[in-house]
Amino acid sequence: MTTPTPGSSATPELTGSRNHEPANLADVLERVLDKGLVVAGDIQVNLLDIELLTIKLRLVIASLETAREVGIDWWERDPWLRGDHRLERENRRLRDRLAEIEGDGDRRSLESDDVREGARHD
């Protein structure tokens, strides 16, 4: 009953050379979250759930392509994250429309150019 020691039989000579790195957190998380045997436990947190719940982390760990592959792409639609102030423009458009209906034509023409300009970038 000896306590196992790190770096016994399986460790090649190169251990400790400049190419060999201790496990960093990203490597550990990548393995324990995404790899390892999946058996159904009694407390159910399924694969996809974990991926969704740890989205902040996954955005950092996984390439964006991978995240898209599993359907995690909400940041592409989130106006704040896209730096795309669609809501703001939408509000302005509605205000313009209201102003138009109320007969304030000048203000409308000024701002609606802006709106169309922005819409074209979508």
Place this chain on the structure above:
Amino acid sequence: MTDDAAVWLYAVTRGPEPGGLAALSGVAGAPVRAVAAAGLVAVVSSVSSAEADEQQLRQNLEDLDWLAATARAHDAVVGAVTRSATTVPVRIATIYHDDDRIREMLTEHQAAFSATVDLLTGRTEWGVKAFAASNGSDTSSGEAVSGESAGRAYLLRRRAQLRAREAAEHLAAGHADRVHAELGTLAVAARRHPPQHSRLTGTRASMVLNAAYLVDDTSADDFAATVKELDEQRALLDLHLTGPWPPYSFSRIAEVSA
């Protein structure tokens, strides 16, 4: 001081019980123990309702501090068991109501676990990451330019830099494919993982290869030497060897080869 609401599973090995479990502490510092059935041994610890409650668990998984500590604890136990027995690592947050449920699970999956242990025996997982080496092309931005065209010159230079960088990364990706193919010939099995984002690696160099190799222990020295050689031969790549790892990337190897 846990209320022992449930049982956290770390890994499965084949009997006899691996040594040194009593010296280990697991998730939330709980003592690690063995549950045996069907010729297999599950390495487990008891967890309190704080870890085992489904709703709480979801919240915990979103808490990066909890996740980091738990991932480290889980990996430390799996790693220690791997060093004394051939081990099938289990994914984080695999939780059962009690020891009886663990025994049922071992019995139910006996054949699959046994086959996986056979395939992993005498083999170790190694990680290799390759980064596109920076060749200093980004540092040529200091030349003086005449006043009126400075803005235009800057833009042209910037565009040239970006193109050069893109071309270098494309080239590096090609080299990475060949490195992966060559290392694959020394391994029993190989898996490519998604490259890690540079915010996580803490380097501006882009990762072009993030792979795991299951290598016979008798070939481990060869494998490490080859990584070193390839690193020296391929100026476009910086190679990094990590490990030995518990065989996380190959825990489903029996399903795959079946």
